[in-house]
Amino acid sequence: MRITLFLLGFLIFQSQAKPLSYYFSADIEFDQSITKPSEVLGYEVGEWHVRHDQLVSYLTLLAQQSPRMSISTIGFSHERRPLLLLAVTTAKNQDKLEQIRQDHLASLSVSKDRSAAPNIIWMGYSVHGNEPSGSNAALLLAYYLAAAQGDEINNLLENNVILLDPALNPDGLARFAHWANSNRGKTLSADPANREHVETWPSSRTNHYWFDLNRDWLLLQHPESKARVAQFHHWKPTVLTDFHEMGTNSSYFFQPGIPSRTHPITPPQNQALTHKLAEYHAEILDREKQLYFTQESFDDFYVGKGSTYPDINGAVGILFEQASSRGHVQESINGDLHFHRTIKNQLLTSLSTFKGALEHKEALLDYQQTFYLDALKLADKEDVKGYVIAKGNDISRFESFVKLLSHHQINAYEITKAVKVAGRTYQIGDIFVPLTQSQYRLIKAVFSTQTNFEDNTFYDVSGWTLPHAFDLSFAPIKSRWGLKVATNPIKIEPPTLNKAVQTGAYAYAFSWDDYLAPKLLNRLLGAGIEARVALQSFSARTHQGEQTFSSGTVVIPAGVQSNKNWQSVLIEIVTQSSIDVFAIRSGLTAQGIDLGSRLMMPLKQPKVLLVGGEGTSQYEVGEMWYHLDRHVGIAPTLIEQRRLSRANLARYTHIIMVDGNYRGLSKATKAAVLSWVKKGGVIWGHKRGAQWLIEQQLLNVETISKKEMRAQFETQGMPFSAREELAAKQRIAGAIFNTRADLSHPLAFGLEDEILPVFKNSTWVMKQTGRPFTSVLKYTSNPLLSGYADQRNVNQIAASSALIADEYGKGVVIAMTDNPVFRGYWYGTSKLINNALFFAHAVK
Structure with missing residues (x-):
């Protein structure tokens, strides 16, 4: 009986907890004065998912205990979790760390021998929060770097400064740790259908605003990315690793990826070094009899990803993808996949990265130096x-x-x-x-x-x-002849705020041109200031002289204000803004409409209901939330589709439906939405959100479906091997198309000219509507500006409608074929949603 209980306990231990001896070779000796992970966590690594606060506590302790480590907080996530970066090298190198950094940067502009200098290696983990094996492996790697003894670790640290970035996405990692741990039983379930392995919407892959931070290295919309890229350039590592997870039924991937899908600007030597390092990953995984693959599935093209941004910045970026247990253990085609196994694989390839980078140190340093020294020569040849x-x-x-x-x-x-x-x-x-x-x-x-x-x-x-x-x-x-420029690079100074506002004016006005004008307007409306929008241009006498105001100008007439303290409120808000606000002397204008014109439309503060939940794109909901919150100062009411039927729609002025599948909405919910629009609501939909509006006959627009677009391509007799090539032609994988705007339309106010590029990753087409005055944006006759799209798709999209707005009863319906706030950086098209928030009723 005792033997049976012992074996049962042993089996449970085997499946749930693994000691350090499981992760590290038996010939590695550790300094016993350095605290082990389990002594802080209260469990062995891999038994539970580490929380971000536990990660911070342990790494902070290691930095206090080990003279090899220094730790810094390089920034904070949206949820104010610290972004840590550890610099690990010998104690002697720690004393001159700043000098090492400066010497390394100096070597990139002057040819000099770097063989005796330390290399810089950046190790980054778990940019996707629900891919946690990386951050859990970072715990073990940190312990190894702090506590391992012997010639191997001494040689590594003498010749390198290792920058350890243990959690690229702290908010997502924290969410997933809570999910996995709270759904874990004492007896583990490997069933893929178990709740532990199936997150609810939105997933923890993303950051606080549900953005994919792995796509933000170029766009820098989030504090995590800004801090990381600043440190990247502060150090300029020669190697940067990016540890991810992929589907449970996969094995293990490391770069190089598909050769033909490498960005053409990436130097060939970069890929040669990637191949060299791959030999070390293969060697260590071979030893463990672990399955893996390379040169398949993943590309190295978009320079805004964590493994590709380094390639275009003088480093060698390496992507690692581990099959995910998405919890503690899950069935897979390769047998039960345990969390501790995923962690160990990430640790092993971290160690193989060290070995490869050390043995190819001179080649890596020479490559990086040549990368920058050649830049000026190559530019001169362009x-x-x-x-x-x-x-x-x-x-x-x-x-x-x-x-x-x-x-x-x-x-x-x-x-x-x-x-x-x-x-x-x-x-x-x-x-x-x-x-x-x-x-x-x-x-x-x-x-x-x-x-x-x-x-x-x-x-x-x-x-x-x-x-x-x-x-x-x-x-x-192509020639700088006749071009005169300043000697020094431009520097953007902090905005100059309005120091004084003229009191006693007949009215106040500000242009709609500036990107922050909607945020100012929203603050004013929220403070009870009555405002109007000029639907046509005018000229007026101001305290700064005669000024011309274009359509979309916001006017604040003194005579309609109901709050007796309105002017002090106005001054307080305006003086916190950098937008010029003009004091107008008279309601009688020199040209254009007068200030009492019926073409001065009263404005209301938007109350936005943003539809999310299962079926909608978490990325697009997050992008819209981010835009409204950060750029307009609006807190939308975010509601899942399943709760829409219980919402009091009368509370809201606007409903926004991003890309998603809305076919699960009940007849009663659809009827309620249509009734709300008919009574005066404004509804915006883009991509499949726009399709839903048309399907509900809120808009009378003829469309071309994705299925019809795919049918353009002949498939008869096509071999199986051409399947992927066909799929690439049938889709639009994120390209930029050109549109032409009707600048007289209220939804186009603030656009500087009629040409407006849009980001497009959908083949769905809205044909031009037969109703006059409803088409705000139309694709040009030759619309492809940048990126790939098959000419058959381009021809169908050419001259079709990109944005349509029409009245429905007392309300307004707006449909767009594309996402105007894609990844938070499309400042051009995001003006369209701003205009819909404030000016939509002007279309009636």
């Missing part, structure tokens, strides 16, 4: 010498663009004399980004308008041209 970008009237949007370039170490210079390029005159104050600088390759990538590729299959987006996303006019220049 036909294009740089790019001019127009500042435009929207100062906030322009400054956000320049700041983004600066975060990536890209220098831009103010133009000091007007110059004509490609038929447009670029004015003093516009900028020039020369190719001849150290970030030559990244500049080429972010300004690229390439539409033809060697391999047209993309794991992520195929076009991400940054000035298009910001709706900034730009052009390449």
Whole structure:
């Protein structure tokens, strides 16, 4: 009986907890004065999912105990969790760490022997919160680096500074640890259908706002990414690892990926070194008899991913993908997959990275040095010498663009004399980004308008041209003749706030051009200030002289204010803003409509209901939430589809339906929504949200379905091997298309010109509506601007409608084929949703 109980206990132990001896080779000796992970956690690594606060506590303790480690908080997540970065090297190197860093950076601009200097290796884990084996492995790796003894670890630390980034997504990791731990029983369940393995909506893959942080390295919309990229350039590692998880029935992947899907700007030597390091990963996994694969499935194209951004910045980025247990143990085609096994594989390839990087240290350092030294030479050989970008009237949007370039170490210079390029005159104050600088390759990538590729299959987006996303006019220049620019790069200073506002005016007004104008308007409306929008332009006398105001100008008439303290409230809000607010002397204007015109439409503060939950895209719901919250100052009411039937719709002015499957909504819910719109509500839908509006006959628009678009492609007799190629042609994997806006339409107010690039990753088409005045945006006749789309799809999309707005009873229905707030950085098209929030009733 005792033997049976012992065996049962042993089996439970085997399945739930593994000691350090499971993870590390028996020939590694550890300093016993260094605290083991289990002594802080209260359990063995892999028995439970580590919480982020536990991770922070343990790593902080290690840094206190080990002279090899220093720890810093490089930033905070949205939920104020610290972003840690540990620098690990010998105690002697720790004493001169800053000098090592400076010498390393200096070596990138001057050719010098670096063989005796330490290499810089960045180890990054679990950018997706529900891919936790990486962060759990980081615990063990940190212990190894702090406590391991012997020649091997001494040699590693003498020759390297290891930067350990243990949790790239603290908020997502914390959510998933809570999910997995709270659904774990004492007796583990490997059934894939068990709740532990099936997260509810939204998943913990994402950060606080449900963004995929692995796509944010270029876009830098979130504090986690900003802090990380700042430190990346602060150190400029030669190797950066990016540890992920994939489907449970997979095995283990490490780069190189599919050769033809590497970004063409990536130097061949980068891939050669990736192949060299791959030999070490294969060797260590072979020893453990673990299955793995390379050069398959994953690409290295989009430069905004964690394993590809380094490739375009002088490092070698390595993606690792471990089959996921999505909990503590789960059935798979390869047998039961235990959490501790996934952790061990990530640890093993971390150690193999060290071995490979150490043995190829000189090659890695030489490659990085050559990467930067060659940049200026390669730039000089280019036909294009740089790019001019127009500042435009929207100062906030322009400054956000320049700041983004600066975060990536890209220098831009103010133009000091007007110059004509490609038929447009670029004015003093516009900028020039020369190719001849150290970030030559990244500049080429972010300004690229390439539409033809060697391999047209993309794991992520195929076009991400940054000035298009910001709706900034730009052009390449082939000669700097006649171009005059400032000596020093442009620096964006903190905005100058309004110091004083003239009191006693007849009315106040501010332009709708600036990206932050909606945020100012929302604050004013929320404070009880009565405001109106000018539906046509006018000129008026102000305390600064005669001013011309375009359509979309917000006017605050003194005579309609009901709050006796309104002016003090106005002044308090306006003085916290950088947007110019003009004091108008009279209601009688010099030109255009007068201030008492019926074309001065009263405005209401939006009360937004954002539909989410199962069936909707967590990314697009999160992107809309992020935009409304961070850029407009609106707290939308987020409600799951299943609760929509119980919502009091009368509380809301707007309903937003992003991409999703809404066919599960009940007849009663549909009837309630239609009734709400008919009574005066504004409903916005994009992608499948827009399709739902049309299906409910809220809009009378003829469409071309995705199925019909796919049917354009001949498949008869096609071999099985062509299946992936066909799928690539039938879809649009994130490209940029051109549209033309009706600038007189209220939903286009604030757009500087009629050309507006949009991000497109759907083939669904809305044909032009027969009703007049309803089409806000139309695709141009040759709309593809950047990225890949098969010409058959482009032809169908050409001249079709991109945004339609029409009245329905007393309400307004707005449908868009694309996501206007894609990944948070599409400043151009996000103006459309802002206009829908405040000006939608002007379409009636």
